[in-house]
Amino acid sequence: MLRTSFAVSLTLFALGAMPSGAAPPVAGDRLDQEIDRLAAQVEPDVIACRRQIHEHPELSNREVETGKLVAERLGKLGIAVKTGVAHTGVVGVLKGGRPGPVVALRADMDALPVTEEVDVPFASKVRTTYDGKEVGVMHACGHDAHTAVLLGVAEVLSRLKADLPGTVEFLFQPAEEGAPAGEEGGARLMLKEGVFRDLKPEAIFGLHVTPIFDVGQIGWRTGGMLAGADGLRIVVHGRQTHAAYPWKGLDPIVVASQIVLGLQTIASRQIDITEAPALITIGKIEGGVRENIIPDDVVMLGTIRYLGQGMEKDIQDRIRRTATSIAESAGAKADVTIEERVALTFNDPALTAKMLPSLRRTAGEANVREAQPSLGGEDFSYYQKEIPGLFIWLGIKTPGADPALFATNHSPRFRVDESGLKLGVRALSRLTVDYMQSPAKSQGAKTAP
Numbered sequence: 001m002l003r004t005s006f007a008v009s010l011t012l013f014a015l016g017a018m019p020s021g022a023a024p025p026v027a028g029d030r031l032d033q034e035i036d037r038l039a040a041q042v043e044p045d046v047i048a049c050r051r052q053i054h055e056h057p058e059l060s061n062r063e064v065e066t067g068k069l070v071a072e073r074l075g076k077l078g079i080a081v082k083t084g085v086a087h088t089g090v091v092g093v094l095k096g097g098r099p100g101p102v103v104a105l106r107a108d109m110d111a112l113p114v115t116e117e118v119d120v121p122f123a124s125k126v127r128t129t130y131d132g133k134e135v136g137v138m139h140a141c142g143h144d145a146h147t148a149v150l151l152g153v154a155e156v157l158s159r160l161k162a163d164l165p166g167t168v169e170f171l172f173q174p175a176e177e178g179a180p181a182g183e184e185g186g187a188r189l190m191l192k193e194g195v196f197r198d199l200k201p202e203a204i205f206g207l208h209v210t211p212i213f214d215v216g217q218i219g220w221r222t223g224g225m226l227a228g229a230d231g232l233r234i235v236v237h238g239r240q241t242h243a244a245y246p247w248k249g250l251d252p253i254v255v256a257s258q259i260v261l262g263l264q265t266i267a268s269r270q271i272d273i274t275e276a277p278a279l280i281t282i283g284k285i286e287g288g289v290r291e292n293i294i295p296d297d298v299v300m301l302g303t304i305r306y307l308g309q310g311m312e313k314d315i316q317d318r319i320r321r322t323a324t325s326i327a328e329s330a331g332a333k334a335d336v337t338i339e340e341r342v343a344l345t346f347n348d349p350a351l352t353a354k355m356l357p358s359l360r361r362t363a364g365e366a367n368v369r370e371a372q373p374s375l376g377g378e379d380f381s382y383y384q385k386e387i388p389g390l391f392i393w394l395g396i397k398t399p400g401a402d403p404a405l406f407a408t409n410h411s412p413r414f415r416v417d418e419s420g421l422k423l424g425v426r427a428l429s430r431l432t433v434d435y436m437q438s439p440a441k442s443q444g445a446k447t448a449p
Contacts, residue, residue, distance in 0.1 A: 031163060031433055032361070038156040039425040045155075046425060047418045049073075050148035051122040057111030057137045057144070059128065060175035061185045063088040066109045066147065070172045073151050077158040079170070086189035090172040093199065094157060096164025101439040103432050104169040104201035104387070106187075106380060107143070107150035108176035114138040117412040140414045142209035142396070147172060149207070149394075149424040156429045166436035169201055176379050178341070187382040196386055202439055203351055204389040205431045206380045207424055211406035212371070213395030215420035218363045218427060219371035220392050222352045224276055224307035228344035229377040230316070232280070232302040233337040234259065234323050236287075243292040252298040253287055255332045259300070260285075262322045270318055276308025278315060279375065305375045307344065342377035348388035351440060355390055358434040362427050376409075388440065392427065396420045 049069075058066055067088040074081045074092040082091045088109075115136030116124045126137040139145075154170055171190065179185030184192070213219050236256045241249025263280045271278060280302060287298030304319070306312055320336045327334035360368045371393055380391050397406040398417045407413035 031160065032430070034160060035156060035426060035429045035433065038159055039152065039422050039429065042152045042155050042425065043422045046148045046152040046421050049151060050144050050416070050418060050421065053144040053147055054139045055122040055124055057124050057126055057139045058109075059113065059130065059137060059180075060110040060177050061087045061179050061183055063109045063174045067172070067174070070109070070147065070151065074154055074170065077154055078161075079154060079158060085193055085195065086174055086185060087183075088174045089190055090170075091195055092154060092170035092172075094154070094161065094164070094168040094170070096166050096168070096436070097162035098165040100164070100166025100436045101203075102167045102169060102199055102201040103435055104171055104196075104204040104383065105150060105153060105428055105432065106171040106173055106204060106206040106383065107146040108173045109143055109147050110175055110177050111137050111139045111143065112141060112177060112410060114140040114410065114412050116140070118415050120415070136412075138412065138414075140411060141177070141409045142414070142416060143176065145209045145396070145416050145418075145421060145424070146207065149421055149428065152421070152425040153428045153432070156425060157432060160433070164433070164436060166439075167199070168432055169195070169199055171195060171383075187379040191382060191386065196383075201387055203435055204383045204387055205355075205428055205435075206383075206389070206391045207394045207428065208378065208391065209396045209416060209420070209424075210393045211395075211397040211403070211408065211414075213369070213393055214397050214399040215395050215417050216363065216399070216423060217367045217369060217395035218359050218392055218423070219369055219395070220347070220352065220356065220359060220390075221371045221373060222347055222349050224309070224344055224373055225347050225371070225391055226345035226373070226378045226381070227305040227307050227375040228312055228381070229341040230304040230312065231339045231341050232282075232300075232304055232319065234300040234302075235335045236298045236300070236327055237333040237335070238294070238296060238298070240296040241294050243294055246294060249294050250330065250332055251294045252296070252332060253294070255327055255330045255334075256285060256287070256298040256300055258326050258330075259323050259334065262326050263302075263319060266315060266318045266322065271311070271314065276306065276311060277373065277375065278304075278306040278308070278311055280304050280315070280319065303341070304338070305377075307373045307375070309344070309346065312340075312344075342379050343381035343385060345378045345381040345391055346384055347390050348384070351388040351390050354438075354440055355431055355435065358430050359392070359427060362430050363423060390431070394420060394424045394427070
């Protein structure tokens with residue numbers, strides 16, 4: 001649970017905030033200069049806020065105090081605020097001084113059931129019960145950084161309000177890591193509850209911190225950026241018998257083993273992986289109670305990952321056909337259940353091409369790099385199914401540091417070089433302003449699937 005020290009962060013963050021419209025008018029190249037100046041000014045507050053959230057993390061759909069921090073901060077900036085969206089989410093709306101398009105920006109707020117092993121003064125000591133087990137809670141994926149960066153962007157853009165040709169919708173989203181069992185959450189619930197209903201943006205931008213890139217670097221990719229992911233459950237029904245007499249029953253363990261091998265031929269032999277990668281992984285097999293009893297049933301759990309448009313249904317059909325056919329060939333039966341976990345994060349090609357100059361102008365040509373696709377998932381993808389979106393990587397590894405010191409996201413040893421956060425503020429601010437000055441709607445930008 002977050003403590004009253006959140007108020008300290010709120011006070012720090014609000015220092016220097018100017019009343020709406022108080023900043024002198026700026027335009028053209030001067031907006032670039034103002035974004036850079038203001039980003040540098042709010043950087044200490046962004047870092048302080050990130051540390052406060054990091055020290056007091058909250059799991060998915062439980063981001064109560066984090067949401068309060070966000071709402072109070074946005075309110076102090078004169079931004080219209082709606083709370084309680086998708087349980088604990090916060091939506092802020094900043095209307096610029098001139099007419100123009102609506103642009104959405106998104107940050108996720110939830111932490112993970114991970115016990116922190118990073119030796120920093122603000123390390124999380126929070127403990128909770130998760131899935132019946134006592135665990136630590138940690139911002140092991142960088143959502144604390146995302147939230148702090150977007151609050152920094154809100155401050156920068158609020159000070160430029162008079163010169164903004166459009167409206168900004170700030171989405172502070174809960175449960176990106178997935179809602180608890182029996183609950184809805186995340187981007188899908190934000191959309192279900194109407195975040196795009198009354199105020200439909202033309203485009204949405206988001207970022208994710210990663211140790212794949214150094215501080216000062218930005219990663220981008222057109223099309224499939226992060227994988228779509230489905231949950232897979234296969235139940236193989238055989239017939240129980242003594243292990244000494246397998247011919248008197250029907251062994252579902254052998255059948256399940258054949259299915260595991262058969263599934264691997266889908267990605268390696270049946271689909272064109274030169275177009276986009278895909279994989280099928282079985283992560284759990286459970287069946288039987290002792291060594292000399294062949295059981296009735298075996299349960300298999302796995303994940304499906306894909307990076308190409310239109311791949312999902314084709315792979316699902318092949319999985320069903322493979323599993324059921326192998327089972328039938330042995331006289332057994334296989335029940336296949338597939339549920340979507342997260343959609344494909346698909347960077348709209350037209351929007352990406354349009355905004356690349358903005359990223360290069362922000363970080364420098366050499367520091368804006370085309371990224372390899374990732375088979376991890378991100379529910380930012382659901383916003384991209386509604387409107388064109390661009391999702392980017394923000395580097396947080398100290399240049400020249402031993403990569404072993406910067407563990408991957410979701411590790412208890414995940415760490416952030418906070419000197420990289422200012423670039424995130426600058427990048428999202430500049431993407432917003434540049435898009436507003438030259439919206440793509442009239443150019444017929446293709447909406448992501």
